[in-house]
Amino acid sequence: MKYFRSHILIGINETSLNSGVNAFIQALRQELAKNDLQEEINVLETGPLGFFGKGICLTVYPENTNYENVKIDDLPELVSDHFLKGRPLKRLMLDASGKFDPKFNYEHRIVLRNSGIIDPESIEEYLGTGGYEAWEKALLQMQPMEIVEEVKASGLRGRGGAGFPAGLKWSFTAPLEAEQKYVVVNADEGEPGTFKDRLIMEGDPHQLLEGIMICARAIGATKAWIYIRGEYKLCINRLNLAIKQCHEFGILGTNIFDSGFDLDIEIKVGAGAYVCGEETALIESLEGNRGNPRWKPPFPGIKGLWQCPTVVNNVETLANVPYIIKNGSGEFKKYGTPECTGTKVFTILGDVAHPGLCEIDMGTTLRTIINEYAGGMKKGFKFKAALVGGAAGVILPDKMLDVKMDFASLNQYAAVLGSGAILVMNEHQSIVDMLWSILRFFRHESCGKCSPCRIGTQHLYALISKIRKGEGTIEEVELMLTTAETMQQTSFCALGQSPIMAIRSALENFKDEFIEITKK
């Protein structure tokens, strides 16, 4: 057995890659060797560490010390102080005051439980955390309908935005007789301010694969596609590696574990269109066509990819599945609220002290998320509003801080949880500017298939631009609302139906700002 007294975990993500983490790791190994520590201290490349610091971040076990923004020049001091003499280097520690404990974010974790702890490029380590036990169970001990029933019983709802019950979705496709069925993973993650799926895939790619396998077994699919954003290069590399490892281990392929079940997973890289996050547009894109949405019904569950029954699920949804199958739906339901079970990964950004992501119970209030998990507001700023759910989300004012963050509670306020992005604004931010930015985004991303959305998004952008310059009238503010309402009723897909949410919530809560600017 190889025994290391200490492990240095280095978070590999887009940020640290940009800071030259590969050269850094080489330098770190050299520095350790110089001090003759290479046999005592293990250097591990892992996924997101669960906190957000600048540049290259490290976590040192067993003490659980977090460092941020470590440079190659810091290494001699760091190695001699911390690793040789055991004195953590205060000046590089993340928030050395110790008031904010980023490990707090790890408290209730299902999908991120391995992230920042294991090496995502090692299948052995994933196995060591009990990985692929759920897959063995689903494949060898459970009938497909039992899997569907278990997921149904868990109350797992889709984490991509709409919150449709996952088990129910599977139950439409599972009983169908078809020559070919597909599982498609929506890893397009286009919602502004959302990057949870990236971190799930970077930190623990095997967990997603295991979720896909269980879903495929449940519905009888022998082929799965991961439709992933082109920008997520690290995710793509890690997923490809993970798939390769699974084939080598016989976890994927033909006649898996002598069960007679075949499965292969392939990756399709998207080209960065917001509309391709819509499941039917995603399927069109996957088939090689222009990313336009299809008419529903038939839903993809009946006729999806190449007209075959297809289940389309979000990354986070599937990443929850291994836990449910391994521990049972009862264990999963201990998290969250009775209506919305489990945890949710939120991405918090904007004017908070510690932007980043956290995985917490469904139904945690917005106030708790901001104050406890994001370290409160940035010093010297007051909370004004939060944009919840990305561009297709709503703007919540301070009186809504105690709203519970789950699908059901937010629906009561005509709000949506969406993908779990929370953008916090301070008292100096202009809601008009915010709305302008959202509407500009919609104008850019409308696919142009249907007139209400194609023309409506142009029109909304023209209106808000005029208002923002101080040249608009109060009638034009109202016109935005009626335009968006018409779009909501007549647009072909969710894209054109969404601008109403941001506009309505902005006008309901911050009408004064619009009145003021039109008076100029």
Added chain:
Amino acid sequence: MKTLTDLKKIREKAQEEMKLRGSNTRIKIVVGMGTSGIAMGAREVMKTFLEEIASRNLTDVLVTQTGEKGLSSMEPVVDVVEDDKPKVTYGNMTPDKVKKVIVEHIVNGRIVSDYVVATGN
């Protein structure tokens, strides 16, 4: 291609190796690594601990280091910390003494009183 039994073996092996990243350790060994500790051979003491632990497959032992604690004349100094038990401090450690501490104290739970310089906090 691996069989289910192979997977089980890989799983168990990886579990043992990753144990340190959790905090479920039975016993903690803290080696004083201040300047005088290092000068008196604390690095050799540390290395011997690590070698002994590895060769005996002790997966529930954690080795860590600390700075000077004011016992310069007794360096290298080693603390053995167990839950619900008073801390035991050994002084003037050498690789040979480490081997004895491993066998007697860490494995069999008998404190090597000859080397003890202090107990309790």
